[in-house]
Amino acid sequence: MTTEEENVEIEDPAAAAKNKKAAKHEDTGAADLEKITDYVEEAEISSHSIGDAMRVVSDRQAKEVSEKKRKEHELSRVKINKEDVDLIVNEMEISHQLAERKLREHEGDVVKALIELTN
Structure with a gap:
């Protein structure tokens, strides 16, 4: 019986090392996935925010058009x-x-x- 226990002990460290490596890789992947999903929060974009953004864009475009017209008027003179x-x-x-x-x-x-x- 003593020889069987010794054989089991010899096999256990090698198997344990393989299991640790496999577990280590699996654990880091799961931990990384948890890190990513923990910080992502879904938020709805309100119609007010969209309206504000559209207003900023249209104001910028209107300003560019008026600046272009002003420059053309100066050049025509x-x-x-x-x-x-x-x-x-x-x-x-x-x-x-x-x-x-x-x-x-x-x-x-x-x-x-x-x-x-x-x-």
């Missing part, structure tokens, strides 16, 4: 020469509208407009 526009169109081979736009952005200065178009 800049005086440019037809000869300058024709020079830029012929030299740079671009559209008439783009040539006018660049001249207006540079307050009618042909040299500055050409420099920007070449860069």
Whole structure:
């Protein structure tokens, strides 16, 4: 009987080590899963919150549109020469509208407009 008990004791440490490794991996996975699910709380988004968010977005868009209109109005007040526009169109081979736009952005200065178009 003594030999059987010794055999059992020899087998137990090896089996115990394998069981510990398997249990360790299983336990960490379960613990990690519990950590994730513990911190997640479901919350409903109220219609008031959605309305506020939509209002912020629409206000931002309206501001961008009004800023763009203001800039276009300022650019339309800049005086440019037809000869300058024709020079830029012929030299740079671009559209008439783009040539006018660049001249207006540079307050009618042909040299500055050409420099920007070449860069």
